Amino acid sequence: MANMAQAVRLALHYAEEHLGVTDIFGEDVGPPLGGVFTCTQGLKTTWNSPLDERGIIGMAMGIAMAGGRPVAEIQFCDYIYNTIDLLKLAGNTLWSSNGQWNLPMVVMTPVGSGIRGSIYHSHSFDASATHIPGWKIVMPSTPLDAYGLLLSACQEQNPVLFLIPKALMRIKGEELIPGEPSEDKALSKLIDAPLGDRTQWKAQWPAVQPVSIPLGQAKTVRAGSQLTVVSYGRTLPMCLLAANALASEGVDAEVIDLRTLWPYDWATIKASVAKTGRVLYVNEDTEVTNFGEHLIRRTTDELFYKLLAPPKLLAGKFVPGIGLADTLEAASVPQQSDIHAAMKKLAAMEP
């Protein structure tokens, strides 16, 4: 089964063959490396950019303007913060030209903690991104979702930000991507660049088929009746594990993978919370002015009288960075045990 890095690669391969993607670029995105997480190995339209994030976003905007279809990478989302004005500009270009200039462009960037990345390889970007109008924002938690959502992103008429949870990058999926060989390691032999000299290497692309996962659709990954948990990215699998564990403790939780952060699938959340009366939002961005707080506001706006307990957020601590030492990272962003405890506590609150 493909891991997420391979799934991204397969999607980009499909996109450059069939969806008109013209440029996949960024720092170390082209040969020989093919991306610091190997997401862009062996592709035909990749190239290495200068070390200049503003240039990367600006170039993507220009390419999109001129009818190209760029997929630009910011090597780590930690380094995207000096481009927020350009992201805002990309998000308002259609609007300020009163509908004339749309920018079909994808920006992808690895996000989040879980790899002991210390202060500058652990950032989350979902809070900042969801505050920028005019962008669609995606964050998969499985390889198949990454594949399908990236195909959708590459067909969008609008800018799409594709956030890839680093911690999940090397986790194999449980579902095959259509066309992916089913034997273990077969995919790796076909599409992972070899160790050693790569000058003669070419990827042997399996004939992957498109998967349709429209932007804006959440996925209920576990049905439950007593409590709703909404998450995405690194924390999503932990929420699922916690829900499964809590089932034996008598708590039946529904787990929703939001997948697209903007526009998000409010209908699915609303129906679930209307049913359970309790909701926990989980993400790992710092918790002040956090996207989960928006979801809580929406919840109180529309579901206040159905709530059996306060809607809760479990997110990253409001500290200036994620420290390198295990102890520091664990104290800064939600861990499995934190999620478990928060769910249990919420389930037990008296109405």
Add this chain to the structure above:
Amino acid sequence: MANMAQAVRLALHYAEEHLGVTDIFGEDVGPPLGGVFTCTQGLKTTWNSPLDERGIIGMAMGIAMAGGRPVAEIQFCDYIYNTIDLLKLAGNTLWSSNGQWNLPMVVMTPVGSGIRGSIYHSHSFDASATHIPGWKIVMPSTPLDAYGLLLSACQEQNPVLFLIPKALMRIKGEELIPGEPSEDKALSKLIDAPLGDRTQWKAQWPAVQPVSIPLGQAKTVRAGSQLTVVSYGRTLPMCLLAANALASEGVDAEVIDLRTLWPYDWATIKASVAKTGRVLYVNEDTEVTNFGEHLIRRTTDELFYKLLAPPKLLAGKFVPGIGLADTLEAASVPQQSDIHAAMKKLAAMEP
């Protein structure tokens, strides 16, 4: 009475005379202009910077490192978005050096709508700013508060972001700054740069006295029993007007001017909402992943069982910009009538 631009100027004058401020700089901050809103006319440590916001923030950080005390201006907060990485860096410098390097620096910038500034002279920055750890964030709504809070900011050991609501810049205060001449226009004659040639002009500074408004203290500008309204900046005076108007309609609202957004005065909000059971947060930043949503989350976290109605947010619409035409601006950010209606509706909600 001083208006806010004059109050800022008086505070900066006091700060360069008595608090060790060494550099007040930014685009057009020095002579002859003294700032596009006249906030820095006649001061002795002002200078004009290159047109480079990243350089402005970097320079402020460097000055603070070397023992200077900078007050840097970003001409409009609309142009601060390419410096967010540097703002984050300033906010984590003490933390990542484990307590060694603190940065006593003030960044001031005009924010918000109300002057028909169109897409790029109408931005708010409170949502983005409150998501950056390590900064104190201030936003006054009266000249006297601007004066007192800026004096506190200039004595801080940590970075302070001082957001000045453009729409209130030319509104005179109702209270005198201590030392300010009380006759109308007298202050202007002393400290407003003349029309025409300014080369020989020097400000005649009144002997203003310090006012202590510690960062982190809200001000209850109207006591009330049925409903709490928490706001800051441009929308605050409108909330007060609305509360006064609603009194005659039988709604008794308490209005809190937050003044400092981080760290904010939760004790004051909490006590008020515990009393009234209803709260409306009002600001004009775009409403998705908005600081008011954080306050709503805190409210549900700590006061859920005391609430008589859902906590509400009235903020800017989630659109890519504020359009120039009156009709567009009015439809995009809260107006007096919107606030009035939201308060009335909240007061009327059945528990």
Add this chain to the structure above:
Amino acid sequence: MAPPFPWVYTPPAMAREGKNPSPSSPTKPPKPSSPSKFKPKITQSDDLPLEKDLLLRMHDVMVKARCLEERLIAMYKSGHGYFWIGGPGEEAFNTALGLLIKKGEGPAYDYLHFHYRQSATLLAMGEEPLGAIRQMKNTATDPYSGGRNFAGHFAKKAWNVAPVSSPIEVQYSMAPGTAWVQKRFGGDGISIVTGGDAGTAEGDFATCLVWASRPGKEVPLLILVTNNRWGISTPYTDVQGVEKISDRGVAFGMRTKTIDGNDPISAYLELKEAFEYVRTERKPYLVEARVSRLYGHSSASGANFVTNEADCIAQFEDRLIKKGLLTRQSADALRAKYAEELAELARQAKEEPFPEGSTIWEHVFKGEPARDPLATEEG
């Protein structure tokens, strides 16, 4: 409809006196090099080495552009618009530029990444002035932004005019992108970017130089800087140590030139050479043009005519008259004609409605309905 709380970019009285503000300060000694030293030198020859038709066409566009800007200023002053910014003083250079542009949509044509002083270029390309007037008045009919953006913020996809946006210099980061597509596309379409002198202090200017000159991947990009020696109230020489902005390109192995942007003839000839190089060599060329700023920075500085900078139209008319290509009378008549036409257009625009408030939801996402994403059934 006067601006409720205008900001002041330069002291109004200074502008009223017809002078750009002096850089000298009450507390600091005079700067080493005063800006006047850098006024564009008037070295315009008596020779007019261009076809008569072209000369008169240039003159015509320049006058029309000036009349347009003066109409926009008049609208601002009479309360028919909140903010004015535009290009009076840059007509010579901007007109020459516009006449050389290959106009159309898509990579076969030139992509234009402009700043807010480019009206003469648009007119030279054949644009009707009514759109600029509508944008000034922020009517729903404004063809560039639907009443959303400031005057001078053109956007016209049919002619590859990228949306002008207020943040200084960002267009320099985007321009290599369209040029990159054109490099691959082939043909002779190029990209053109313009901006001011002060803005070259932004990192985006350097980004443009870096991305335009990648070895073997140089892009067909004409990088233009109109140097009026001002950034709002700040003289160039107060804040930047670069003598010739065009020198910034040298380290990048780029062709560069500093030219007199107040002379439409030399501007035309220099630009023509640069255009030809970029079109055929598919490599960047950096041109700095020294120009004037004749109505101050913007309406925030009063938008009054200044008398201490060279006026490219007055100079050009003198030369044309000297050569017998024009008479004072015909020149005055032309100006009067355009002034009247533009006044009429302004009268027309004044009757047009503003956009509905609900239009804020239009064009957030391409191909999607206009709606508030947070709207609930209860409202």
Add this chain to the structure above:
Amino acid sequence: MAPPFPWVYTPPAMAREGKNPSPSSPTKPPKPSSPSKFKPKITQSDDLPLEKDLLLRMHDVMVKARCLEERLIAMYKSGHGYFWIGGPGEEAFNTALGLLIKKGEGPAYDYLHFHYRQSATLLAMGEEPLGAIRQMKNTATDPYSGGRNFAGHFAKKAWNVAPVSSPIEVQYSMAPGTAWVQKRFGGDGISIVTGGDAGTAEGDFATCLVWASRPGKEVPLLILVTNNRWGISTPYTDVQGVEKISDRGVAFGMRTKTIDGNDPISAYLELKEAFEYVRTERKPYLVEARVSRLYGHSSASGANFVTNEADCIAQFEDRLIKKGLLTRQSADALRAKYAEELAELARQAKEEPFPEGSTIWEHVFKGEPARDPLATEEG
């Protein structure tokens, strides 16, 4: 304690083979200029025009620094640290730099805005290596960041060492600030900024040039670029069209020089001249030093010794031995001594505790208690 999900900056096997990765691509023709063309030229003379004591001191520091980096790499490889990045290959330049620094706290001394390859400079200044080892191991005792930051991310206020931060090039935007204070302060303290070649593509490099050279307000800033011809896996010549990075300073009227950073003697002499100029003239000076990268980019690329780049220590030792200032035996003994000392320090650090989780709340705000601002009584 191996990294749970390491990212790979360069293909591990390439690093294992002892080669920096080749820039050639499976799908594209070879680039016009291959990186090997740009290997620092070995033009080091037999002359050793410096005092014997200084030469031996330099050699001593260089060896110590190499041993420190090799110990840090060994720690990484044995699971005692998550990530390594550092300066092996740059010892010649960095040692010369460190020996010229005026060390102390406050504007009378030099301010240091470093990037992550500066260990030899710190050692040359007299720093104990234990701190670097503790930071590698992210112990609570790490004097630079308390276990918070990666190896090589020094911060030492007592010596004006500004916190090294991972984002490339931001230090170039800050350095003019300390230098500005020093300009006003007087004396001979200067600011020094270092960074890599790839990073000069960021706008911050240009920002530094602009702010350092404001007319009449030039600042005493030594702007250094260590050019190893790589940005992770990307050869310089693939992405940047600037032949000599030092040329970027020319348009700004700045003194500039490109030097051989692999020769400690010429590096010392060139830097000395630059230091003297900046200290006395109070103006900026831009130096580009060509250096090697001997263990690849970082641990993410395997951190193995490469054989296709010049090793400044081996070269320097040959020269010292040739001149009779050193013997092979004494050189080997020195290396063995430091290797053992550092191994012992690593053993010591391994016993030290990690920071407590609750310490994340320390030093958020100066002078304020360590606490979660959102903590409630109920918890």
